[in-house]
Structures are given as structure tokens and as C-alpha cells.
Amino acid sequence: MAVTRAQVEGVLGAVAAPGGGTLASRDLVRALAVAEGTVRFVLEADTPELSRALEPARADAEARLRALPGVDSVQILVTTHAPPQKDGVKIGRHADAGPSRPAGVDHIIAVGSGKGGVGKSTVSANLAVALARQGRRVGLLDADIYGPSIPRMMGVNRRPSSPDGKTILPLHAHGVTVMSIGFMLPEDEAVIWRGPMLMGALQQLMTQVAWGDLDVMIVDMPPGTGDIQLSLCQKTDLTGAIVVSTPQDVALLDARKALAAFRTLKTPVLGLVENMSSYICPSCGHESHLFGEGGVRREAEAAGLPFLGALPLSLEVRVAGDTGTPIAAGDGPMAEAYGTIAARLVANGFA
Numbered sequence: 001m002a003v004t005r006a007q008v009e010g011v012l013g014a015v016a017a018p019g020g021g022t023l024a025s026r027d028l029v030r031a032l033a034v035a036e037g038t039v040r041f042v043l044e045a046d047t048p049e050l051s052r053a054l055e056p057a058r059a060d061a062e063a064r065l066r067a068l069p070g071v072d073s074v075q076i077l078v079t080t081h082a083p084p085q086k087d088g089v090k091i092g093r094h095a096d097a098g099p100s101r102p103a104g105v106d107h108i109i110a111v112g113s114g115k116g117g118v119g120k121s122t123v124s125a126n127l128a129v130a131l132a133r134q135g136r137r138v139g140l141l142d143a144d145i146y147g148p149s150i151p152r153m154m155g156v157n158r159r160p161s162s163p164d165g166k167t168i169l170p171l172h173a174h175g176v177t178v179m180s181i182g183f184m185l186p187e188d189e190a191v192i193w194r195g196p197m198l199m200g201a202l203q204q205l206m207t208q209v210a211w212g213d214l215d216v217m218i219v220d221m222p223p224g225t226g227d228i229q230l231s232l233c234q235k236t237d238l239t240g241a242i243v244v245s246t247p248q249d250v251a252l253l254d255a256r257k258a259l260a261a262f263r264t265l266k267t268p269v270l271g272l273v274e275n276m277s278s279y280i281c282p283s284c285g286h287e288s289h290l291f292g293e294g295g296v297r298r299e300a301e302a303a304g305l306p307f308l309g310a311l312p313l314s315l316e317v318r319v320a321g322d323t324g325t326p327i328a329a330g331d332g333p334m335a336e337a338y339g340t341i342a343a344r345l346v347a348n349g350f351a
């Protein structure tokens with residue numbers, strides 16, 4: 001029997017947190033994902049001390065979750081907010097170091113979402129492939145520390161090599177240069193990385209990977225609007241961001257938070273994409289709007305932002321993602337839909 005989110009939340013509500021309360025009541029859990037026997041989440045502490053003190057609770061949660069029927073794997077990441085920086089003191093960096101971009105990379109587009117599971121990685125991978133098919137030199141950086149899925153979607157799972165021990169050689173698939181934080185994480189192991197270490201790893205992917213000359217780099221961001229997303233936007237010279245949402249009200253609420261965060265960070269939003277917008281029955285052709293109709297388009301209009309396109313829910317998309325050949329690499333209406341979004345980005349000079 002498959003494990004449910006409610007069962008997992010029940011366990012998190014029973015594991016004692018250091019200093020009183022439980023992991024749930026102390027609001028320490030972020031990005032909880034429960035899918036196909038895998039439970040994954042982040043414990044986010046606000047001080048390095050709390051992060052260290054969380055280890056017994058992490059181990060307890062892991063043991064209890066593993067004991068639930070239907071759970072095959074448990075991945076818990078412990079992070080801390082970066083310590084506040086004293087004015088003028090920036091260790092190891094030039095005091096004026098602003099946002100940066102790898103040499104030779106013309107544009108960087110972040111793909112974000114407020115809510116997890118809305119198809120952010122699917123859109124990132126397919127957009128990258130669609131742009132490559134239009135002759136652009138494209139990089140795809142999977143920065144989704146909570147659930148790096150780009151290796152599976154692009155069909156690459158070798159560990160990248162580093163012949164000189166300094167530069168990391170990226171992988172290539174479907175005409176795209178690919179690098180994922182997933183390549184750096186040990187598989188099926190609980191990973192305990194602190195916030196600053198994670199940021200260090202992401203910076204490394206940006207600066208130490210031999211990306212070569214690229215017209216555009218697509219960055220698959222972690223879902224949500226936490227510290228990691230914030231630092232990524234602040235430290236990277238982004239051309240702009242694309243926000244993916246489903247038309248459901250709950251997803252839209254979170255998408256609105258993502259838009260607000262990008263606005264605060266002064267990251268231009270290049271447009272919104274509606275994913276899983278409708279379901280077209282493969283046998284009778286009937287179109288149903290499972291998650292509501294047109295919500296993201298209306299959201300874009302209300303915010304005065306471009307609406308880039310609506311992508312239907314399609315079994316083919318999921319199967320393509322699971323088998324390592326994004327749907328945009330083939331032919332048909334979905335590939336065309338991605339081609340249209342890609343062409344628009346190129347025409348506007350963003351890619």
C-alpha cells in the first residue's frame with residue numbers, strides 16, 4: 001500500500017524537536033514530497049546550533065518513516081539559514097562582488113514555482129531541448145536541491161568527471177549541456193548539508209563547470225521562495241525568471257508568492273506558464289479542465305506579465321520525462337507548444 005502524506009505528517013508531528021515541541025509544531029519541515037515510496041523533505045534550522053542539535057530528531061524521523069509500510073527510501077536534508085553578514089566584511093570575496101554569470105554565458109533564465117510538483121523541472125528540460133532545436137547553444141542547470149529530477153528527465157545519470165580536479169565537465173543530452181546538483185549528492189542517502197554548504201555547491205555548479213559558450217542557461221530552481229532561491233537570485237546575474245503554475249487555486253496562491261519574491265529581488269519575470277492546464281482524452285478527444293480553466297493566464301494579466309503558454313496534462317509527457325527523452329525532442333502538439341514558447345523567448349532577445 002502506498003504511503004500517504006497524512007501518514008508522513010503524523011510521524012513528523014510525533015518526532016520531538018530539540019528544545020521542545022515536534023518537528024511539525026516547530027515548523028521546521030520544508031518541501032515535503034511523498035511519491036512512489038520515497039519521502040523527501042528538508043529540516044530548516046535558523047542557527048547552526050539548532051541544525052547540529054537536530055541530528056537525533058533527523059535520525060528518529062528517518063527510522064520511523066522507514067518503518068511505515070510502503071516507504072522504500074527516506075531523504076532528509078538539514079539546512080541552516082546563512083548567518084547574517086556584518087556590513088563591509090565579506091570573507092573570501094571582494095566587498096563589491098555583485099551578481100555574476102559564468103564567462104561565455106549570454107543569458108540565464110531561472111524557472112521557478114511557488115508550489116512543488118507543478119512541472120517546473122518538466123518545463124525546464126523541455127524548454128532547454130526546444131531552444132536547442134532552434135539552434136541555440138543551451139545549458140541546463142538543475143539547482144533543485146530538494147528533488148533533482150533533471151538527470152532522469154534528460155536520460156543522463158553518469159557522474160561528471162573532473163580531470164584536473166578543479167573544473168567539472170558537464171554532460172550532454174538532446175543537444176543540451178547538462179549539470180545537476182543531483183550528480184553531487186550520494187544516491188539514496190540522507191544528506192546533511194548546511195545552507196551555506198548548499199549555496200557553495202550551487203555556486204560551484206555555476207562557476208566551476210566548463211559550460212563553454214552558451215546563448216542561454218536554464219536554471220531549474222528549487223520550488224518555493226526560501227533562502228536558497230533568494231541567494232541564487234542575488235548571486236546570479238539573471239536575465240529573468242519564468243514562473244510555472246497549474247491553474248489550481250492553491251498553486252496560484254503560491255505562484256503569487258513566487259512573483260512577489262522575484263519582484264522584491266528585482267528579478268524581471270519573463271512570463272508565466274500554465275502546466276497541466278487541461279486533459280485531452282486520448283480516445284475521444286474531449287478536453288477537461290481538471291484543475292480549473294485559464295487561472296494562470298488571468299494571473300498573468302492581473303500582474304501585467306506575459307503569458308507564455310498553456311501546456312496540457314498528457315500521459316506522454318510523464319512517460320517521456322520518466323524515460324529520459326523529453327517530449328520536446330520529438331514531434332507532435334506538445335513539442336510544438338514548447339517550440340512556440342522557445343521561439344518567443346528567442347524573438348524577445350532573452351535566449
Ligand SMILES: Nc1ncnc2c1ncn2[C@@H]1O[C@H](COP(=O)(O)OP(=O)(O)OP(=O)(O)O)[C@@H](O)[C@H]1O
Nearest residue numbers: 116117118119120121122147312313314317318321
Ligand atoms: N503536462 C504534464 N502532463 C503529465 N505529466 C506531467 C506534466 N508536467 C509534469 N508532469 C509530471 O508530473 C511530475 C512532477 O513534475 P516535475 O518534476 O516537473 O515538477 P516540479 O515542479 O519540478 O516538482 P519538484 O517540486 O519536485 O521540483 C513528473 O512525474 C512529471 O513527469
